[in-house]
Amino acid sequence: MKKVLTIAGSDSSGGAGVQADLKTMLANGVYGMSAITALTAQNTQGVRMVQEATPEFLAAELDAVFEDIRPDAVKVGMVASPALIHVIADKLKAYKAEHVVVDPVMVATSGAKLLVDEAIEVLVQELFPLAEVITPNIPELSVLTGAEIADEFAFEQAAKKLAAEAEVNVLAKGGHFADDASDLLVLAGGEGEQWYRGTRVANPNTHGTGCTLSSAIAANLAKGFDLDESIGRAKSYLFGALLAKMDLGRGNGPVDHGWNLHGDFFEN
Numbered sequence: 001m002k003k004v005l006t007i008a009g010s011d012s013s014g015g016a017g018v019q020a021d022l023k024t025m026l027a028n029g030v031y032g033m034s035a036i037t038a039l040t041a042q043n044t045q046g047v048r049m050v051q052e053a054t055p056e057f058l059a060a061e062l063d064a065v066f067e068d069i070r071p072d073a074v075k076v077g078m079v080a081s082p083a084l085i086h087v088i089a090d091k092l093k094a095y096k097a098e099h100v101v102v103d104p105v106m107v108a109t110s111g112a113k114l115l116v117d118e119a120i121e122v123l124v125q126e127l128f129p130l131a132e133v134i135t136p137n138i139p140e141l142s143v144l145t146g147a148e149i150a151d152e153f154a155f156e157q158a159a160k161k162l163a164a165e166a167e168v169n170v171l172a173k174g175g176h177f178a179d180d181a182s183d184l185l186v187l188a189g190g191e192g193e194q195w196y197r198g199t200r201v202a203n204p205n206t207h208g209t210g211c212t213l214s215s216a217i218a219a220n221l222a223k224g225f226d227l228d229e230s231i232g233r234a235k236s237y238l239f240g241a242l243l244a245k246m247d248l249g250r251g252n253g254p255v256d257h258g259w260n261l262h263g264d265f266f267e268n
């Protein structure tokens, strides 16, 4: 059994963050582990409170995992402050972590800020160099490049700029465009690109889609698929989870992470 670690925030409503990651890992056939960076009191309508882990506690979580069950891939999600980013970078380097997927989470789908401004530069300097791929959405790509992104051309230019300047593989997520759900991979240095054209599912419940995509990519990298295939498989899994049209909560609800797990114990 391959093992994957998520380093991310907890979402009390279970649709994003660590909870989305662990469900995604189970549904993608890997053993999931978690190092929690922050607790959020959150639901489908918004984030009410955030309680960060201390750097010492996060370091202890990471040591506990790496000294015992070495992950085959790592996903990094919400990390709110520079001190926590330093800890993650130090530990990932010390343990020579492989297949690191960094989702530069900045703002929740509901609009709540999940990262302090000073952390952005630290994220770029310390975590991006350790990543096999980073997965910004349109607003995050805009913050990281300073570009305004109103159409697909600007989106492509910004992804190329970031891949060239930060020397990292960039999967720019187009989920915030109204017409389809296509994402663009630009390889580090800007050499080579690949579109992942997706049909947009008519489902207003997209809470946690970004978390789900990045942990599904990490799960597939852990299983030995290359980056291109891992992204394709992750998009297919997410498409199924959106297509299942689960409808929970009063706001932007979660997707059905277990849509592909039908079996003897599934029906209720």
Ligand SMILES: Nc1ncnc2c1ncn2[C@@H]1O[C@H](COP(=O)(O)OP(=O)(O)OP(=O)(O)O)[C@@H](O)[C@H]1O
Binding pocket: 016, 107, 108, 109, 136, 137, 138, 173, 174, 175, 176, 181, 182, 183, 198, 199, 200, 201, 202, 203, 206, 207, 208, 209, 210, 211, 212, 213, 235, 238, 239, 242
């Ligand atoms: N309605 C949809 N139908 C199909 N795919 C979608 C839809 N909405 C988003 N996606 C896909 O979901 C993935 C996540 O994209 P998105 O841009 O929404 O990320 P995000 O903003 O980081 O998500 P979140 O903050 O909600 O976790 C992308 O692969 C995107 O193409």
Ligand SMILES: Cc1ncc(CO)c(N)n1
Binding pocket: 008, 009, 010, 011, 016, 017, 018, 040, 042, 077, 078, 105, 107, 108, 109, 207, 208, 209, 210, 211
């Ligand atoms: C804990 C957490 N991580 C990430 C996101 C982004 O969807 C969220 N809403 N909550």
